Amino acid sequence: MKQSKMFIPTLREVPNDAESKSHQLLLKAGMIKQVASGMYSYLPIAKRVLNKIEAIVREEMEAIDGIEILMPVLQPSELWMESGRWQSYGAELMRMTDRHGREFALGPTHEEIITSLVRDELKSYKKLPITLFQIQNKFRDEKRPRFGLLRGREFIMKDAYSFHATEESLDKTYQDMYQAYTNIFNRVGLLFRPVIADSGAIGGSHTHEFMALAEIGEDTICYTDGSDYAANIEKAEVVYHAKPEHTEEKALEKVHTPGVKTAQALADFLGKRLDEIVKSMIVKVDDQYVMFLIRGHHELNDVKVKAYFGTEFVEMATQDEIVAILGANPGSLGPVGVDKIEIYADNSVQDLNNLAVGANEDEYHYINANIARDFNVKAFGDFRFILEGELAADGHPVKFAEGIEVGQVFKLGTKYSESMNATFLNDQGRAEPMIMGCYGIGVSRTLSAVIEQHHDDKGIIWPTSITPYDVHVISVNPKQEAQQALADQLYTELKANYDVLYDDRNERAGVKFNDADLIGIPVRVVVGKQAAEGIVEVKNRKTGESFEVSVDAIEEKIKSIYATL
Ligand code: ATP
Ligand code: MG
Numbered sequence: 001m002k003q004s005k006m007f008i009p010t011l012r013e014v015p016n017d018a019e020s021k022s023h024q025l026l027l028k029a030g031m032i033k034q035v036a037s038g039m040y041s042y043l044p045i046a047k048r049v050l051n052k053i054e055a056i057v058r059e060e061m062e063a064i065d066g067i068e069i070l071m072p073v074l075q076p077s078e079l080w081m082e083s084g085r086w087q088s089y090g091a092e093l094m095r096m097t098d099r100h101g102r103e104f105a106l107g108p109t110h111e112e113i114i115t116s117l118v119r120d121e122l123k124s125y126k127k128l129p130i131t132l133f134q135i136q137n138k139f140r141d142e143k144r145p146r147f148g149l150l151r152g153r154e155f156i157m158k159d160a161y162s163f164h165a166t167e168e169s170l171d172k173t174y175q176d177m178y179q180a181y182t183n184i185f186n187r188v189g190l191l192f193r194p195v196i197a198d199s200g201a202i203g204g205s206h207t208h209e210f211m212a213l214a215e216i217g218e219d220t221i222c223y224t225d226g227s228d229y230a231a232n233i234e235k236a237e238v239v240y241h242a243k244p245e246h247t248e249e250k251a252l253e254k255v256h257t258p259g260v261k262t263a264q265a266l267a268d269f270l271g272k273r274l275d276e277i278v279k280s281m282i283v284k285v286d287d288q289y290v291m292f293l294i295r296g297h298h299e300l301n302d303v304k305v306k307a308y309f310g311t312e313f314v315e316m317a318t319q320d321e322i323v324a325i326l327g328a329n330p331g332s333l334g335p336v337g338v339d340k341i342e343i344y345a346d347n348s349v350q351d352l353n354n355l356a357v358g359a360n361e362d363e364y365h366y367i368n369a370n371i372a373r374d375f376n377v378k379a380f381g382d383f384r385f386i387l388e389g390e391l392a393a394d395g396h397p398v399k400f401a402e403g404i405e406v407g408q409v410f411k412l413g414t415k416y417s418e419s420m421n422a423t424f425l426n427d428q429g430r431a432e433p434m435i436m437g438c439y440g441i442g443v444s445r446t447l448s449a450v451i452e453q454h455h456d457d458k459g460i461i462w463p464t465s466i467t468p469y470d471v472h473v474i475s476v477n478p479k480q481e482a483q484q485a486l487a488d489q490l491y492t493e494l495k496a497n498y499d500v501l502y503d504d505r506n507e508r509a510g511v512k513f514n515d516a517d518l519i520g521i522p523v524r525v526v527v528g529k530q531a532a533e534g535i536v537e538v539k540n541r542k543t544g545e546s547f548e549v550s551v552d553a554i555e556e557k558i559k560s561i562y563a564t565l
Helices: 021-028 044-063 077-083 111-121 167-187 263-270 302-309 319-326 347-351 415-419 443-453 481-495 509-519 529-533 551-564
Strands: 032-036 039-042 066-068 074-076 094-097 103-106 130-139 154-164 192-196 207-213 219-223 230-232 253-256 278-285 288-295 314-316 342-346 355-358 364-369 379-381 399-413 423-425 431-433 435-442 471-475 500-503 523-527 535-540 546-550
Touching (some): 044 066, 044 167, 074 077, 077 111, 111 154, 154 167, 167 399, 167 435, 192 219, 192 399, 278 302, 278 319, 278 355, 302 314, 347 379, 399 415, 399 443, 415 435, 471 481, 481 523, 481 529
Parallel strands (some): 192 230, 288 342, 471 500, 471 523
Antiparallel strands (some): 032 039, 074 103, 130 154, 154 435, 207 399, 219 399, 523 535
C-alpha cells in the first residue's frame, strides 16, 4: 500500500486526557479516533491489526471445534426478563425502545440470545456438546470509560458458549478453551498469567481470567515463585495459620477517645500497633445487617463475603443505618453488647486478646475486650484481602502484580438453561437442563494490551504475528529520480512476498522516520542517497540496528531479521 493513498493521521502531540501509554500511542500513530466517551473509530492501521488478532482467534477456536455464528447486537428485553438480568444487570446495560414501544438492549454479552437459539434448535443429547462463537461489538455503559480501548463503552469481543449433556463434557471443553486462550495470547505476543477468579453469584463453579501483565492494569494478581499458583486478589485465599499473641486477660475498660475516628488514630492514641486494633464494620447482606471484625491493617473483601453468604447483594451500611442499629457513628463501633445482629470475624482476629474496639458510643472505645467473655462471634472465616508476603494457598509467599483482564473462561453450569428452560433429552428420553460454559476475549482490549507491552519512547514495536505490515519501504527523497525509481522497484518486488507499506509521500525525511517509528513495523527499508549504487539501509525497529545492504540481498536480510523476532 502506498502511504500517499493511505489514511494514517499521526499526531505530534497527545491529548492530555490520554492516561495510558497504549491510549497515547493509538492516538499518536493515527490508529483510532474518539467519537464519544468510550467509543472509537478504528482507522486503517488498527483495523489491519484487529483483522490479524481475529484471524488468530478464529484459528484457535476452530481448532477446538468452535463454530462461528453472528447474533444481533440488539436484544429483546423479553429474553433478559426470562434470565432475570433485565433487572439485575443495572445501569451498564444500554437500553432503548423501538417505535412500537418495545424495549431492547444493546448486547453487553449474549447468554440470553444463544440460550434461546440452542434451546429451540437442539433437543437431543446426540447433538451435544456444541461450541458456538462470534466476534462482534459489545456495549456496556461503563461508569468510568478510560484508557482508550482498554475500557470502552463499545468494544470488540469474541464470545463463545458451549452446551453439554454432562459435567465431564463441560470440563473437557473448559480445558480445551483454557489451552486455546493460552495459544491465542502467546501468539499475539502477550506476557500473561491465567489466574483463578471469582465466579460471583453463580458460585460453586470454576473460572479463570487471563491477565496481561502491565502497570496500568486495573486488577491485582497474586502469584508466587514457588509454583504456577496465580489468583485475582479478590479471590486469593488466606490460609489461616494461627499466630496467637495472647496475654493475660485484663478487665474490660471504657476509655474516652476524643476525635479518634480511625483504626490508625486509635492505635496512636493507645500507643499500640495498627494490627493490634480491631475494626468493626456493618454490612448489609441481602436484607440482613451483620457486623464484621477485621484487624486494623487488613481490608474487608466483599467478594469473599458474597461467596460466604452465597449472594450477590453485599453493601456497606450507610451512616444513618449504622446509627439506627448501634446508636453510634462509624469510628466508635464495636461488638461489645451487640445482640441485635450477628458478628463474624476474620480468622486472624482470634490471634489477639484484650482487643481495642469501639464502644458504640461516639468518642468512646473499649480496651481489653475479649472474645467469648465480652462478646460472641458467630463464625470466623477468610473475609479479607491477602497482603503481599503472606503465604498463599500453595504455601509460598505471595507477590503482587498488576494485570489487564484480556479474557475469561467460565463454567456457567445450569444458571441460564434453568431460568430459560433450555433442556435436552438424555439417552433415557428424559429432559434435563443443558450444562453451559462461556468464554470471552476482549479483542480491542487485547490490541491495546499488546501496545502496553510492546513500545519504546518513539512508538509501537509490533510483534510480527499481528503487525499491520511486514515491511515499511521509505523513499527518503522522492524528488530524486534514482531514489524514486529504486523505491518503486523494491515496493513492487517485495509485495510479492510481504505486506508492504510504502512511504512515497512528499514529506521531509524527519517526518517520515518519526511516523515509521510510531507505526512500528518490524523491518524498514530506507532508500536514500546510495540508491544510485544499488545500496539501501535495512533497519530492525525493535533493536534499532541498521544494515547497509545491496539491492539483491534485501530479502535475505529481511528474512534474517524476521528470524530473530
Ligand atoms: P472488567 O472486569 O474489566 O469490567 P468483565 O469481567 O466485566 O471485565 P467479561 O464479561 O468477562 O468482562 O467480558 C469478556 C472480556 O471482554 C473481558 O475479559 C475483557 O477482555 C473484555 N471487556 C470487558 N469489558 C470491556 C470494556 N469495557 N472495554 C473493553 N473490553 C472489555
Ligand atoms: Mg471478566
